[in-house]
Amino acid sequence: MNLSPALAEPLAWPEGVARVPFRVFSDPEIYALEQQKIFRGPIWNFLCMEADVAKPGDVRTAWVGETPIVVTRDHDEKLHAMVNRCAHKGALVCLKQRENLESLTCVYHAWNYSLDGKLKSVAFRNGLKGKGGMPEDFDPAKHRLQPLRVATFCGLVFGTFSDETEPLEAYLGAPMSKFLDRNLGRPLKVLGVHSQMIHNNWKLYAENVRDSYHATLLHTFYTTFKVNRLDMDGGIILSDKKWHHISYTKRSTLAAENEYETVHSGQYQSDLAGPELLKAWDEFEDGITHSIQTIFPTLVVHFTLNSLAVRYFVPRGIDKTELFWVFLGYERDDAAQEQMRVMQGNLTGAAGLVSLEDGCINEFVQRGTRTSPDEQAFIEMGGKVAESNESSRATEASVRGFWHGYRDIMGFH
Amino acid sequence: MAAQLRAEGQVDAATWLRIENFLADYVHRLDDGLIDEWTGFFTEDAVYQITTRENFEAGYPIGIMLCNGRGMMEDRVLALKTANVFEPHTHCHIVGRPDVKQRPDGSIAVRSNFSVYRTMESGETGLFAIGKYLDLIVMEGGQPRFKERRVILDSRCVDVLLVYPL
Numbered sequence: 001m002n003l004s005p006a007l008a009e010p011l012a013w014p015e016g017v018a019r020v021p022f023r024v025f026s027d028p029e030i031y032a033l034e035q036q037k038i039f040r041g042p043i044w045n046f047l048c049m050e051a052d053v054a055k056p057g058d059v060r061t062a063w064v065g066e067t068p069i070v071v072t073r074d075h076d077e078k079l080h081a082m083v084n085r086c087a088h089k090g091a092l093v094c095l096k097q098r099e100n101l102e103s104l105t106c107v108y109h110a111w112n113y114s115l116d117g118k119l120k121s122v123a124f125r126n127g128l129k130g131k132g133g134m135p136e137d138f139d140p141a142k143h144r145l146q147p148l149r150v151a152t153f154c155g156l157v158f159g160t161f162s163d164e165t166e167p168l169e170a171y172l173g174a175p176m177s178k179f180l181d182r183n184l185g186r187p188l189k190v191l192g193v194h195s196q197m198i199h200n201n202w203k204l205y206a207e208n209v210r211d212s213y214h215a216t217l218l219h220t221f222y223t224t225f226k227v228n229r230l231d232m233d234g235g236i237i238l239s240d241k242k243w244h245h246i247s248y249t250k251r252s253t254l255a256a257e258n259e260y261e262t263v264h265s266g267q268y269q270s271d272l273a274g275p276e277l278l279k280a281w282d283e284f285e286d287g288i289t290h291s292i293q294t295i296f297p298t299l300v301v302h303f304t305l306n307s308l309a310v311r312y313f314v315p316r317g318i319d320k321t322e323l324f325w326v327f328l329g330y331e332r333d334d335a336a337q338e339q340m341r342v343m344q345g346n347l348t349g350a351a352g353l354v355s356l357e358d359g360c361i362n363e364f365v366q367r368g369t370r371t372s373p374d375e376q377a378f379i380e381m382g383g384k385v386a387e388s389n390e391s392s393r394a395t396e397a398s399v400r401g402f403w404h405g406y407r408d409i410m411g412f413h
Numbered sequence: 414m415a416a417q418l419r420a421e422g423q424v425d426a427a428t429w430l431r432i433e434n435f436l437a438d439y440v441h442r443l444d445d446g447l448i449d450e451w452t453g454f455f456t457e458d459a460v461y462q463i464t465t466r467e468n469f470e471a472g473y474p475i476g477i478m479l480c481n482g483r484g485m486m487e488d489r490v491l492a493l494k495t496a497n498v499f500e501p502h503t504h505c506h507i508v509g510r511p512d513v514k515q516r517p518d519g520s521i522a523v524r525s526n527f528s529v530y531r532t533m534e535s536g537e538t539g540l541f542a543i544g545k546y547l548d549l550i551v552m553e554g555g556q557p558r559f560k561e562r563r564v565i566l567d568s569r570c571v572d573v574l575l576v577y578p579l
């Protein structure tokens with residue numbers, strides 16, 4: 001047990017990764033430290049889809065932790081990310097989610113920046129009629145929008161504040177990059193977007209999305225409708241630092257049947273009155289029919305049957321998190337395939353038949369724990385360590401993996 | 414989106430009143446918790462969608478909820494009654510004056526604005542959603558029914574979750 005020096009009231013972390021002190025979900029000081037050590041630390045934050053900034057002049061607002069960010073593509077097609085904060089008095093420079101601009105102008109006193117964030121001009125710099133204006137020693141080159149490093153992978157744009165962050169592909173690691181490439185590595189088409197405000201600390205969602213133990217217990221839609229799910233192979237893969245994870249399932253036993261189904265689509269046997277909901281086709285040769293992948297700290301990619309989506313969550317306060325859904329298809333999809341993705345879109349999102357519970361379940365934990373900062377969660381399903389497990393998903397290994405990475409980066413040893 | 418296409422045709426006062434009653438009836442049944450009566454407001458092949466203004470204007474096909482036909486609506490009702498887990502709450506809809514237009518094919522296009530207040534088990538009441546309904550209504554056996562009801566939320570963001578139809 002070790003005490004963290006950075007907190008006024010040191011945090012005593014119980015041994016191992018199978019315990020989590022409830023204090024981490026409700027202590028404002030820890031929350032503030034996370035903004036610095038995690039979001040502004042040596043990690044790559046997901047910013048937006050590359051499709052959001054596809055054309056020169058495209059501007060997209062985003063966040064890193066609570067910090068407002070603006071992502072741009074300049075006229076040389078180069079991507080930039082910077083803090084959305086004017087170098088004059090700190091006003092937000094961009095207000096719209098998305099726009100296409102020649103340059104960025106702050107509305108307050110009209111300071112004007114090029115798309116790479118450099119200050120181009122200052123209104124009334126030389127004053128009016130020889131009076132007023134900036135002092136002689138004013139140097140525009142010393143003022144600019146604070147830049148982040150930017151990198152892209154498979155249509156995802158990432159940014160980091162830290163010079164120490166390793167290159168993006170190293171940060172992801174080979175198994176994670178390979179799986180992202182499997183799911184996103186071809187021209188993507190956005191099919192829909194929305195968000196959900198959930199009333200819990202961001203880490204509760206980070207845990208929840210790694211929690212393969214709860215999936216079939218809390219989300220009972222599949223069992224209620226007797227959707228045909230034979231015993232399926234599946235497993236969990238953790239990245240080297242255990243920050244990222246993949247959980248996957250193979251509907252392998254059903255694959256053979258599909259061969260004699262009409263065209264390339266198969267259907268679940270179920271009690272659904274509207275079976276079109278689960279009309280699906282086998283998309284990949286590896287037999288994986290459901291997967292969820294996380295990239296620390298706040299990115300998720302899910303592929304359920306043919307429903308592909310990027311989710312990311314943004315802390316909006318210690319007990320408030322905005323969860324974004326970006327539903328995707330591929331440019332190559334035909335109309336029937338797109339329609340299947342559209343109907344399967346009902347499974348997830350704010351009204352998702354197998355995901356809507358997650359909108360409230362983390363709030364229940366928030367409400368249950370906030371008055372007991374000194375108590376702790378007990379996370380021993382599947383063992384006490386955080387290791388990959390390619391044979392069972394009845395485990396909380398990925399949740400422990402998250403805490404392993406979290407303790408590391410926060411210095412809670 | 415078919416409901417967007419507006420014919421110029423005005424409807425007579427009797428039809429207008431009937432449509433207005435139909436719209437009021439729909440929200441009152443939902444607000445009174447008569448969820449089993451929900452699908453009865455639709456034709457067998459009706460489309461019911463909840464989406465956001467952002468998706469609608471971008472032409473994105475995936476919103477928040479989409480039912481193709483009454484079967485899928487029945488599945489939604491059964492799911493929310495037996496499978497889905499959420500904190501108990503009720504809705505109260507306030508619907509503005511509708512804009513009712515006769516279309517050349519005999520159907521009626523209706524647009525109305527709405528707000529929905531949500532009351533939680535804790536007693537807390539607050540605004541949950543605002544937006545507009547874009548409807549296509551047809552007569553079936555003398556009864557108005559939705560052939561299409563698109564619920565377009567002003568906000569991209571749903572508070573907590575959405576489980577009851579709007």
Ligand code: FES
Binds near residue numbers: 089107109
């Ligand atoms: S704050 Fe932006 S120009 Fe003054």
Ligand SMILES: [Fe+2]
Binds near residue numbers: 208215218354355
């Ligand atoms: Fe879940």
